Amino acid sequence: MRKLCVVLEDREVQDNPYKPEMWRIVRRYPLTNDVNFFQARSVDVDQALRMNYLPGQFVMASVLGEGEAPFSISSTPSRPGLLEFCIQRVGTLTETLFSLKENQTVGLRGPYGNGFPIDKMEGKDILIVAGGLGAAPLRSLLLYVLDNRDRFGDIAYLHGARTPGEMLFREEFLQLKERDDLNCLLTVDKDDTGQWPERVGMVTDLFKELGGIDAKNTYAAVCGPPVMYKFVMQRLVKLDIPKHQILMTLERRMKCGVGKCGHCAIEYLYTCIDGPVFTYWDVLHMKELIGKGVSSDVIA
Amino acid sequence: MKTLEVVPLARVEGDGGITVTLDGKKVKKVTLDVHEGPRLIEQLVRGMKPEDDVNVVPRICAICTLSHKYAALRGLEKALAIDPPEKAQLTRDLMMLGENVESNSLHTYLLALPDFLGYPSAIAMLNDYGDDVKRALRLKKFANHVMEVTSGRIVHGENPGLGGFGKYPSKKQLSEIALRARELVPDAVRAVELFASFEYPEYPEVDTNFMSVNAPNKRFGLAGDTILISKGKETDAEDYRKLTSERVVPHSFAKRSDYKDKSFAVGSNARLINMGERIEGRAGDLFKEHFSDRWLKNPLFNNLAQAIEMTWALEQMPEATEKIAALEDPKRTEATRDTGSGTGAVEAPRGVLYHHYEVKDGLIEVADIITPTAQNLDDVEVHMKACAERMLADGRGDDELLPALEMIARAYDPCISCATHLVTLKRL
Amino acid sequence: MSSPKIGVYGFTGCAGDQLMILNCENQLVDLFGATEIRSFSMAKSDNHEGELDVAFVEGSISTEEQLEHLKDIRKRAKMLIAIGTCACWGGPQAMKLEEGGFEKRYKGVYGNAKITVSKAFEAQPVDAFVRVELKIPGCPIDKSEFLGAVSKLVAKRHPYLYRFPVCAECKWKENPCILWEGKFCAGPLTKAGCGAVCPSHNMPCVGCWGPTDDLNVGAEYNLLKEKGYGPDEIVQKMKKFGGAGVAKLVKEIKPTAKEKEANK
Amino acid sequence: MILKMKKEDLSAFLETVKEWGELWGPTRKGERVAFERVEALSQMDLKAARTIIPPKKLLYPPRFTMFDFDDEGYVERTGDVPNRILFGIHPCDIHGIQIMDTMFLEEYKDPYYAERREKTLLLGHSCIPDEKCMCFATDTEFIAEGFDLFFTDLKMFYLVWVGSSRGHDLVRMKPELFSRDIGKDDILNYTEYRKWKTSQFSANADFTGMPDIFELGYDSSILDELAEKCLSCGQCTMVCPTCNCFNVVDEVELGSVEGTRDRFWDSCMFREYSLVAGGHNFRDKRVDRLKLWYTHKLQAYIGEFGEPACVGCGRCVATCPVDINVVTVANALREQEVGK
Numbered sequence A: 001m002r003k004l005c006v007v008l009e010d011r012e013v014q015d016n017p018y019k020p021e022m023w024r025i026v027r028r029y030p031l032t033n034d035v036n037f038f039q040a041r042s043v044d045v046d047q048a049l050r051m052n053y054l055p056g057q058f059v060m061a062s063v064l065g066e067g068e069a070p071f072s073i074s075s076t077p078s079r080p081g082l083l084e085f086c087i088q089r090v091g092t093l094t095e096t097l098f099s100l101k102e103n104q105t106v107g108l109r110g111p112y113g114n115g116f117p118i119d120k121m122e123g124k125d126i127l128i129v130a131g132g133l134g135a136a137p138l139r140s141l142l143l144y145v146l147d148n149r150d151r152f153g154d155i156a157y158l159h160g161a162r163t164p165g166e167m168l169f170r171e172e173f174l175q176l177k178e179r180d181d182l183n184c185l186l187t188v189d190k191d192d193t194g195q196w197p198e199r200v201g202m203v204t205d206l207f208k209e210l211g212g213i214d215a216k217n218t219y220a221a222v223c224g225p226p227v228m229y230k231f232v233m234q235r236l237v238k239l240d241i242p243k244h245q246i247l248m249t250l251e252r253r254m255k256c257g258v259g260k261c262g263h264c265a266i267e268y269l270y271t272c273i274d275g276p277v278f279t280y281w282d283v284l285h286m287k288e289l290i291g292k293g294v295s296s297d298v299i300a
Numbered sequence B: 001m002k003t004l005e006v007v008p009l010a011r012v013e014g015d016g017g018i019t020v021t022l023d024g025k026k027v028k029k030v031t032l033d034v035h036e037g038p039r040l041i042e043q044l045v046r047g048m049k050p051e052d053d054v055n056v057v058p059r060i061c062a063i064c065t066l067s068h069k070y071a072a073l074r075g076l077e078k079a080l081a082i083d084p085p086e087k088a089q090l091t092r093d094l095m096m097l098g099e100n101v102e103s104n105s106l107h108t109y110l111l112a113l114p115d116f117l118g119y120p121s122a123i124a125m126l127n128d129y130g131d132d133v134k135r136a137l138r139l140k141k142f143a144n145h146v147m148e149v150t151s152g153r154i155v156h157g158e159n160p161g162l163g164g165f166g167k168y169p170s171k172k173q174l175s176e177i178a179l180r181a182r183e184l185v186p187d188a189v190r191a192v193e194l195f196a197s198f199e200y201p202e203y204p205e206v207d208t209n210f211m212s213v214n215a216p217n218k219r220f221g222l223a224g225d226t227i228l229i230s231k232g233k234e235t236d237a238e239d240y241r242k243l244t245s246e247r248v249v250p251h252s253f254a255k256r257s258d259y260k261d262k263s264f265a266v267g268s269n270a271r272l273i274n275m276g277e278r279i280e281g282r283a284g285d286l287f288k289e290h291f292s293d294r295w296l297k298n299p300l301f302n303n304l305a306q307a308i309e310m311t312w313a314l315e316q317m318p319e320a321t322e323k324i325a326a327l328e329d330p331k332r333t334e335a336t337r338d339t340g341s342g343t344g345a346v347e348a349p350r351g352v353l354y355h356h357y358e359v360k361d362g363l364i365e366v367a368d369i370i371t372p373t374a375q376n377l378d379d380v381e382v383h384m385k386a387c388a389e390r391m392l393a394d395g396r397g398d399d400e401l402l403p404a405l406e407m408i409a410r411a412y413d414p415c416i417s418c419a420t421h422l423v424t425l426k427r428l
Numbered sequence C: 001m002s003s004p005k006i007g008v009y010g011f012t013g014c015a016g017d018q019l020m021i022l023n024c025e026n027q028l029v030d031l032f033g034a035t036e037i038r039s040f041s042m043a044k045s046d047n048h049e050g051e052l053d054v055a056f057v058e059g060s061i062s063t064e065e066q067l068e069h070l071k072d073i074r075k076r077a078k079m080l081i082a083i084g085t086c087a088c089w090g091g092p093q094a095m096k097l098e099e100g101g102f103e104k105r106y107k108g109v110y111g112n113a114k115i116t117v118s119k120a121f122e123a124q125p126v127d128a129f130v131r132v133e134l135k136i137p138g139c140p141i142d143k144s145e146f147l148g149a150v151s152k153l154v155a156k157r158h159p160y161l162y163r164f165p166v167c168a169e170c171k172w173k174e175n176p177c178i179l180w181e182g183k184f185c186a187g188p189l190t191k192a193g194c195g196a197v198c199p200s201h202n203m204p205c206v207g208c209w210g211p212t213d214d215l216n217v218g219a220e221y222n223l224l225k226e227k228g229y230g231p232d233e234i235v236q237k238m239k240k241f242g243g244a245g246v247a248k249l250v251k252e253i254k255p256t257a258k259e260k261e262a263n264k
Numbered sequence D: 001m002i003l004k005m006k007k008e009d010l011s012a013f014l015e016t017v018k019e020w021g022e023l024w025g026p027t028r029k030g031e032r033v034a035f036e037r038v039e040a041l042s043q044m045d046l047k048a049a050r051t052i053i054p055p056k057k058l059l060y061p062p063r064f065t066m067f068d069f070d071d072e073g074y075v076e077r078t079g080d081v082p083n084r085i086l087f088g089i090h091p092c093d094i095h096g097i098q099i100m101d102t103m104f105l106e107e108y109k110d111p112y113y114a115e116r117r118e119k120t121l122l123l124g125h126s127c128i129p130d131e132k133c134m135c136f137a138t139d140t141e142f143i144a145e146g147f148d149l150f151f152t153d154l155k156m157f158y159l160v161w162v163g164s165s166r167g168h169d170l171v172r173m174k175p176e177l178f179s180r181d182i183g184k185d186d187i188l189n190y191t192e193y194r195k196w197k198t199s200q201f202s203a204n205a206d207f208t209g210m211p212d213i214f215e216l217g218y219d220s221s222i223l224d225e226l227a228e229k230c231l232s233c234g235q236c237t238m239v240c241p242t243c244n245c246f247n248v249v250d251e252v253e254l255g256s257v258e259g260t261r262d263r264f265w266d267s268c269m270f271r272e273y274s275l276v277a278g279g280h281n282f283r284d285k286r287v288d289r290l291k292l293w294y295t296h297k298l299q300a301y302i303g304e305f306g307e308p309a310c311v312g313c314g315r316c317v318a319t320c321p322v323d324i325n326v327v328t329v330a331n332a333l334r335e336q337e338v339g340k
């Protein structure tokens, strides 16, 4: 089996883990009105080769003079060379990122985080549930399992957005519907265009269309806004998917990405090195999260 | 050579203006208006603890912040019967010397000098008088440093407090100040030489009164408990009200003062006229060399006085710092009563500053603050009016009149947050 | 990169912030080089009004005339930055904001005399009247905090100012805590940025940077009461500089459980 | 290796080792006790129970520059750290440094910390506990490793533990001051000293069973009561030897593309700490932040490493103006009552 996992020895290649390397933005275009797609190529070839990552991992991106922030890699390691991101404009750094032109450089370091447990997921059915910007890391996973189609069982991709205009990678996913080795279900809360060919309704409504699943043999990967977690988790538990096979990503403020700055700590876990992918079972043990939407209902 | 630092110092002005109203060849009125918004600080500090007052009142003016601090401390310490330790007194003297050099260097070299040399601003002088501009900046930077070391920061330092200081300057800081002060004396002397070399026009000459704080021990200094009026006459600072009957005028948020219905002047000029003979050293020699009766009539000599005073202040610093360094750091003295009244009088760079307080049961009941600029305003108007009248009689045009009036206003070094140099001519 | 057009304006205050800009001796050349200073009447006389990229406004607003001027600046400026605590919070002259009594205090100073220059009112911070993009507080502003922010703006980046209280910087300087001695210190309530100058001189923070993002005014109040301060005195000390910001906060002070008990 | 040294020889020894680097030690000015650079032993106060800030400030300054940058990229700023000999640190602080070492020197080694750590020799010194010391409860009152030299003051002489090869090199700079001649009396003396030290503690601290007690009491209103008193001043985190959180900002030079990336101490007690873009805050309530702090020190770290992330130095006890500290929090949780 090809080893994609970034192991310790690789990490030590970087002698200063805080040091960004320069990457060139080769493409940047809007996906929705506040999300941009970024494609970057390393200025230094060795650096690009070192950037072997897992779906679900992230990088720290720097803009000179502005600062640094974590972003999930949206591209798949099965198509090496370029790194892709989809980034929402929400604050200072992201605003400055949006002012950069193609051919300008950004600093990148990483990849960081555990990523999805691909080794364990192999041979299993895969159920991916994406909401809003959650599609950023999940696209990486989806493309990866599709590129290695024969190593996985059934694959379902459920994706909800508020409106057609707000659906990330809309055309790409609509095209994926053509594939018969993938159950791709797309929905929007509201169709304000009247042109939307797919479902209208909540992501959770899509579960009805899944048909029967082999719960014990399924890995579910979920990423989306906090409210979505709450309802999707209920469904998945009801479907009887084991809680340690339900994967979710957590988001916390980050300043280093390598477990030093402390900001992303949840009790003794660091979102940046122990996460950002956690199992639902892990999350159920995080006292800080109990009673805060994610896990309360299931406990009760 | 690239020495552009001076650019911003070209013109310092506040929010206000001078209006000269003319009727044919006659001067109807000259008014110096202050538009600066009212702050009512004296009212706001009522009911406050004295220790809090000394945080607030220095914010009246950023340039004279230390004078306000010191005047308040003196007034309140009298009211509360606090006798601050010797080291505190000496350190306060040093901080006042710093403020004096900072203000006088700025005013003489960068604000007044362009007037005398016929340049629109200090920046315009760069080519011909670049060295002088650099001298000014050197002096100012050093003086800022002295203020920072003594008071905690360049502007609104909180280190000086009731009964003493929070932290005294280190021996190293003190000896550095002494060394640098000695080095800079020639820069101050150069200012004296420059201002002594000018012809002073006779237009604004009018007899007037001069008031200044009487420094103790027959020395020249910047604080004391009595007030000298045009040499000779001496009044207790507690009677400051008799000296400065304050009134409000409709065209200004700054209040006015007069003495026995006549205008008077405060500032360097007044200080030197009243106490100049007490100065020793190089500055003393310079005073003796340049003082004349015309100083008593012509406010333009204030600039020369400032330059001599700046020399004096620098010459004082080595001895002052040595004395401070020789003493152990004392604890701050506590108040010995909580009811009483007191007036603190100090010489801010632009003249006598009074802070009068009445404290009852530990709280301030009355605060009365009289700033030097307020005391000078009447005198500025009197001299401007005289000047305008004479120049018009001589058939001078507006283009000559305007700068002449501005020059007079600026000679008083009106504090930038209370007054200004901008002159408008209004023809009826 | 075209250099941004800048204007610097002063209203009611001590002019200390403009003075601090002028005191940035070593960086002034850079400042004037990197920007186009269109108006800065405290520093130069050839001032051109017109469109501005950034307007720096010092001082609180306390007359009708100032208010008109302020609105005009706002109209012309893409970005308006309040500099100094007077502009950000109202400053000392706004310490009685929301307590009333302005007329009385005004009369206390000017009597019944008529002043025709402009109509005056109780001083208020700039953002009480117009939108403000950034506040750089301080009485006066700190050189490096100010220059840091301006450098970022010139480079088309976002300024970052400390959001935590003075206590953090105070501990960086390793000072013993004044509150621990039972004395008032406004450090926990006050935005950092000054380098904790006052506590570093063994003097309490007087709050001259104005309130910080996150503070617990009730806790400080209760602590000081335990240490023997009277309620009025505590509030007065808290309100010395923070004007509008602190006025809002002190309303939140609630009696502690113990006090409620005692009042019953 | 344990050696013996005459007390009066210490001064000469320090004078000699100064050749290797700057000498730092605890100094006192009024209330303020701090590690400062000194020239001689006489400037140090070896009796002081604790400095305001632990020695972490030397290994990890409150604010420093990580990188210089221009439009080409980032260049790290390392290499300008002087050699230092830090004398007079107590066992608790050496334990604290060991915890910092785990944080910074293991996975993803922090080059800034590593450089300063490498260039700082730790010369420990035995201490006299005061009423705030609680290292007995965290099992950090003695130290067996992690220092280069450790001096135990046995009144007549020092016993000197040599903890590293570099420590040994220091000894070799002045070998005549040390002897290996340790007799029965010395051993008795040392045993007595240990007994004496153990008997000195008076703080009411007990962390046994803390992880479970925390789990059980996590939602109790006791913590809300404490949080209501918290000033959010962050002093507790600044003074704690095991707090390592930081924030990072970029600064640019006026009118230029050059600048620096700086790093400074942050605190989980600040609201901004957990704030994310768009205004969502994972720990908006003060009590949530308090819980993070104390679960980190007294629960999570024990769960992960089998020992608390508290070394019992008593700094939070000596610092928090409203008496929130490991002792009051632990006792409140245990007794479900905020003590006086």
Ligand SMILES: Cc1cc2nc3c(=O)[nH]c(=O)nc-3n(C[C@H](O)[C@H](O)[C@H](O)COP(=O)(O)OP(=O)(O)OC[C@H]3O[C@@H](n4cnc5c(N)ncnc54)[C@H](O)[C@@H]3O)c2cc1C
Pocket: A058, A067, A068, A069, A070, A071, A072, A073, A085, A086, A087, A088, A089, A090, A091, A092, A093, A094, A095, A133, A136, A137, A250, A251, A252, A253, A254, A255, A276, D275, D276, D277, D278
């Ligand atoms: C593992 C991970 C993966 C992410 N992936 C993506 C992605 O693919 N696309 C995307 O648009 N966003 C992603 N985010 C969120 C993204 O990091 C924030 O939107 C971004 O930090 C906002 O930065 P800002 O400077 O614009 O916001 P500001 O509010 O100005 O924040 C200032 C600084 O605070 C920190 N910060 C603020 N919000 C966050 C946050 N949510 N997470 C972490 N640090 C934060 C950063 O250091 C940031 O630079 C991810 C976050 C995490 C933790």
Ligand code: SF4
Pocket: C166, C167, C168, C170, C171, C175, C176, C177, C178, C179, C180, C185, C186, C187, C188, C196, C199, C204, C205, D233, D235
């Ligand atoms: S002295 Fe003041 S600023 Fe410093 S830590 Fe204590 S309360 Fe905070």
Ligand code: SF4
Pocket: B158, C139, C166, C190, C191, C194, C195, C196, C197, C198, C199, C204, C205, C206, C207, C208, C209, C210
């Ligand atoms: S410590 Fe407080 S009062 Fe002193 S300068 Fe800083 S903010 Fe102002």
Ligand code: SF4
Pocket: D229, D230, D231, D232, D233, D234, D235, D236, D237, D269, D319, D320, D321, D322, D323, D324, D325
């Ligand atoms: S626990 Fe104490 S020291 Fe820590 S932030 Fe709260 S009040 Fe400050």
